[in-house]
Amino acid sequence: MADETMDLTLRVWRQNGPDDKGRFEEYAAEGISPHSSFLEMLDQVNERLIHQGKEPIAFDSDCREGICGTCGFVVNGQAHGPEPATTVCQLHMRNFSDGDTITIEPWRAKAFPVIKDLVVDREAFDRIISAGGYVSVGTGPKPDANAVKVPKPISDKAFDSAACIGCGACVAACPNAAASLFTGAKITHLALLPQGRPERGQRVKNMVHQMEEEGFGNCSNIGECEAVCPKEISVSNIAKMKREYLRALFTDS
Amino acid sequence: MIPLKKALTSPVGRKFVMSISGIALVLFVIVHLLGNLTLYVPDGGETFNRYAAGFEAMGPFLYVIELGLLAVILIHIGWGITTAIKNRKARPEDYDESTETKGGPSRLSLASKNMIVSGVVLGFFLIVHIWHFRVRKDFVGETTEVDGQEATNLYAMVHEAFADPFWVVFYVGCMVFLAFHLRHGFWSALQSLGAMKPEWSKAIYAIGFFVAVVLAVGFMGIPLYIYFVDLPPPV
Numbered sequence: 001m002a003d004e005t006m007d008l009t010l011r012v013w014r015q016n017g018p019d020d021k022g023r024f025e026e027y028a029a030e031g032i033s034p035h036s037s038f039l040e041m042l043d044q045v046n047e048r049l050i051h052q053g054k055e056p057i058a059f060d061s062d063c064r065e066g067i068c069g070t071c072g073f074v075v076n077g078q079a080h081g082p083e084p085a086t087t088v089c090q091l092h093m094r095n096f097s098d099g100d101t102i103t104i105e106p107w108r109a110k111a112f113p114v115i116k117d118l119v120v121d122r123e124a125f126d127r128i129i130s131a132g133g134y135v136s137v138g139t140g141p142k143p144d145a146n147a148v149k150v151p152k153p154i155s156d157k158a159f160d161s162a163a164c165i166g167c168g169a170c171v172a173a174c175p176n177a178a179a180s181l182f183t184g185a186k187i188t189h190l191a192l193l194p195q196g197r198p199e200r201g202q203r204v205k206n207m208v209h210q211m212e213e214e215g216f217g218n219c220s221n222i223g224e225c226e227a228v229c230p231k232e233i234s235v236s237n238i239a240k241m242k243r244e245y246l247r248a249l250f251t252d253s
Numbered sequence: 254m255i256p257l258k259k260a261l262t263s264p265v266g267r268k269f270v271m272s273i274s275g276i277a278l279v280l281f282v283i284v285h286l287l288g289n290l291t292l293y294v295p296d297g298g299e300t301f302n303r304y305a306a307g308f309e310a311m312g313p314f315l316y317v318i319e320l321g322l323l324a325v326i327l328i329h330i331g332w333g334i335t336t337a338i339k340n341r342k343a344r345p346e347d348y349d350e351s352t353e354t355k356g357g358p359s360r361l362s363l364a365s366k367n368m369i370v371s372g373v374v375l376g377f378f379l380i381v382h383i384w385h386f387r388v389r390k391d392f393v394g395e396t397t398e399v400d401g402q403e404a405t406n407l408y409a410m411v412h413e414a415f416a417d418p419f420w421v422v423f424y425v426g427c428m429v430f431l432a433f434h435l436r437h438g439f440w441s442a443l444q445s446l447g448a449m450k451p452e453w454s455k456a457i458y459a460i461g462f463f464v465a466v467v468l469a470v471g472f473m474g475i476p477l478y479i480y481f482v483d484l485p486p487p488v
Binding site: 202215218 | 255260265267336339340342347349350351352355357359360361365368437440441445446447448449450454
């Protein structure tokens with residue numbers, strides 16, 4: 001197979017810092033292999049920018065295997081780009097054609113302020129987790145293995161919810177910039193398991209209220225979050241969060 | 254454990270309020286349509302006027318019902334508008350490239366993205382509609398006889414209104430917005446209350462489409478029927 005390369009035009013959001021107004025700038029991305037990932041393509045563009053003595057495009061990345069949740073930006077109006085169930089580091093350039101113009105923007109939400117270019121501050125997610133997305137463990141002797149029974153279908157469901165990598169695509173794609181899928185996934189994960197149950201009422205209350213505090217919007221059940229989620233987390237996690245909140249309204253725990 | 258104020262205004266709590274008031278309004282609209290179907294009875298309005306006279310016979314109790322209904326409507330509007338404002342604030346700077354759906358399980362559509370638009374239109378429609386057939390009825394309605402009792406000839410009022418193509422177009426047009434509002438609203442209300450299983454969501458979403466179309470088309474049929482079929486041709 002002949003390795004043809006592509007020439008692309010990038011419209012990239014450039015913003016020097018949180019207080020900068022920001023603007024789009026156009027860059028040529030030439031000689032791009034269709035087998036390279038989107039981030040490798042940006043690396044190539046950045047190398048050229050560095051050679052020209054210009055400031056490279058800032059973006060987040062870490063594992064580049066689609067499992068760490070560090071990378072992410074909006075490509076042509078779609079969080080993590082056109083391919084479903086993937087992060088932008090696992091998006092390959094074969095999804096694009098020679099001559100395409102690609103618009104690249106950061107996650108846009110009040111709760112995710114831009115740090116620089118495509119890098120946003122996602123500490124709001126950390127604060128939601130700190131508000132209750134954990135299990136308190138007392139010290140003492142180690143319990144017997146298998147002493148706590150978890151039915152297989154329940155453990156499967158909890159695992160599906162636990163697959164969230166906290167990338168923030170759900171917020172980015174939501175027309176209301178709501179964090180319900182992220183928060184709902186963590187609440188569901190822990191409410192399903194016996195270890196998480198004692199704190200479930202307190203957890204849903206604190207996490208939902210923290211979500212509001214951070215300035216995320218309100219879920220209107222559009223479901224674009226599930227469509228862009230690299231881990232395909234279902235909006236049924238949001239419904240579970242609502243049931244947990246309803247339960248907390250009427251019970252003591 | 255959760256204070257009442259939070260229970261009514263938190264991101265989850267405010268959607269409980271929207272859902273419950275929304276479902277109440279859907280139930281009202283179903284009853285409203287069933288009652289209005291008596292307009293199709295070809296008896297010169299006897300059945301419809303008897304149905305309307307039944308409400309008048311309730312006396313002051315009717316006001317209690319109407320105020321209750323008004324309260325539900327105002328709550329739905331109030332919570333809807335504050336929610337929309339908060340949502341707008343959550344993304345102060347919008348994307349340059351408007352969000353393009355990735356498809357799959359997404360329900361991003363004209364209906365789901367513009368609930369506040371269809372809602373505001375329906376709010377204006379309600380003001381006009383209440384003035385048109387409820388307030389005016391008490392002042393300018395001509396009377397007729399129902400079972401020997403004097404009663405407002407609401408049938409004549411309805412026919413007079415829908416002889417005018419302006420009102421036919423206005424009512425039919427507003428019902429398009431009702432269809433859009435219910436298309437997303439029905440499913441969304443159940444999801445917001447947590448009444449959702451992945452296995453059910455397709456069926457619930459389909460039922461939402463059915464409810465939206467049946468209610469909107471049902472209401473549209475009345476002015477169209479009166480204008481095109483039921484009105485005697487001008488002499």
